[in-house]
Amino acid sequence: MIVVEHLSKTFKIQQREAGFQNAVKSFFKREYREIRALNDVSFTIPDGEIVGYIGPNGAGKSSTIKVLSGILTPDSGTCQINGNTPWKNRVAHVKDIGVVFGQRSQLWWDIPVIDSFYLLKDIYQVPENVFQETLRDLSQMLNLSDVLKTPTRQLSLGQRMRCEIAASLLHRPKILFLDEPTIGLDAISKVAVRDFITKINKEFQTTVILTTHDMQDIEKLATRIILIGKGTILLDGSLAEFKALKQHEEDTLDEILVNLYQKYDI
Numbered sequence: 001m002i003v004v005e006h007l008s009k010t011f012k013i014q015q016r017e018a019g020f021q022n023a024v025k026s027f028f029k030r031e032y033r034e035i036r037a038l039n040d041v042s043f044t045i046p047d048g049e050i051v052g053y054i055g056p057n058g059a060g061k062s063s064t065i066k067v068l069s070g071i072l073t074p075d076s077g078t079c080q081i082n083g084n085t086p087w088k089n090r091v092a093h094v095k096d097i098g099v100v101f102g103q104r105s106q107l108w109w110d111i112p113v114i115d116s117f118y119l120l121k122d123i124y125q126v127p128e129n130v131f132q133e134t135l136r137d138l139s140q141m142l143n144l145s146d147v148l149k150t151p152t153r154q155l156s157l158g159q160r161m162r163c164e165i166a167a168s169l170l171h172r173p174k175i176l177f178l179d180e181p182t183i184g185l186d187a188i189s190k191v192a193v194r195d196f197i198t199k200i201n202k203e204f205q206t207t208v209i210l211t212t213h214d215m216q217d218i219e220k221l222a223t224r225i226i227l228i229g230k231g232t233i234l235l236d237g238s239l240a241e242f243k244a245l246k247q248h249e250e251d252t253l254d255e256i257l258v259n260l261y262q263k264y265d266i
C-alpha cells in the first residue's frame, strides 16, 4: 500500500541573462528562481493496482517517482510505502521496490548484462537459489538469453529496456516504478514490455506506477489514471472515467488529454 499525503517540493534554479557582463555579475550576485515541482500531492494506491501517472513535460511525474523511490527528499508531506518512509528507511524500502528510469540506466555500461545482474544480486543480498530461479523466469519472459553476455553499451534500446526491467525485478519487489519505460521503443519492443507488465501484475500482484506520454501504454495497462500538471494532482479516476471525458465520439485518448491540458492550462 502506498499512502502519499501533501507532498511538496520546490527547486531553486540559478538564473542569469546571456553575455559576458552578466556572467561576471552573476559570479558576485547569484539570482535564483523557484520552481514548485510538487504542490500538495496526495494519493493512495492499494496493492496490485497499475496506475498511469500522466501529465505534460515538467509536470512533476519524475519528481514524484524520485520521492517515492527515496532518491529525493520532499520539503513537506508524508509518504508511507509498506510501512516505510522512502527517504528515511532507505535500506528496508529499496528491498520492496523496483525502479526503471527509461532515460537512464541502472546497468554497468561496459560489462556484460549478466555481470550487472550478479552485482545487483549482491547489492540486494538475493540468495543464490532465489536469484537463479528469478533469472531463469525473467530471461524466459523477456527473451533475454541472447543478450545476457553482451555489454550494455552494445544493446539496442529495446534490448536494453528489457534488461533494465529484468534488473529492477531480480530482488522480487512488490512495487515497480516505471518512468517512461517505452520511450523510443519500436512496436515489437513496446508490446513485449506491455505484455510483461500485465503478466507480472497478474501473476505476482505487483503494484505498478507507470509514467508515460504514450497513451497506448495507458490504455493497455492502467486501470487507474492520475493526472498531474504544474505539480498539482488534477484528476484521479478509473480509465473508464477518463474515457468518458471525451468531447466527440471519435476522440482518441491523446485528444482527451490535450483537452484536459487546455482546460487546466498546464
Ligand SMILES: Nc1ncnc2c1ncn2[C@@H]1O[C@H](COP(=O)(O)OP(=O)(O)OP(=O)(O)O)[C@@H](O)[C@H]1O
Pocket (backbone or CB within 6 Å): 011, 012, 013, 035, 036, 037, 055, 056, 057, 058, 059, 060, 061, 062, 063, 064
Ligand atoms: N534537480 C532539479 N533541479 C531543478 N529543477 C528541477 C530538478 N528536477 C526537476 N526540476 C524541475 O521540476 C519540474 C518537474 O520536473 P519533472 O522532471 O518531475 O517533470 P516530468 O513530469 O517528469 O517531466 P517530463 O515529462 O518532461 O519528463 C520541472 O519544472 C523541472 O524543470
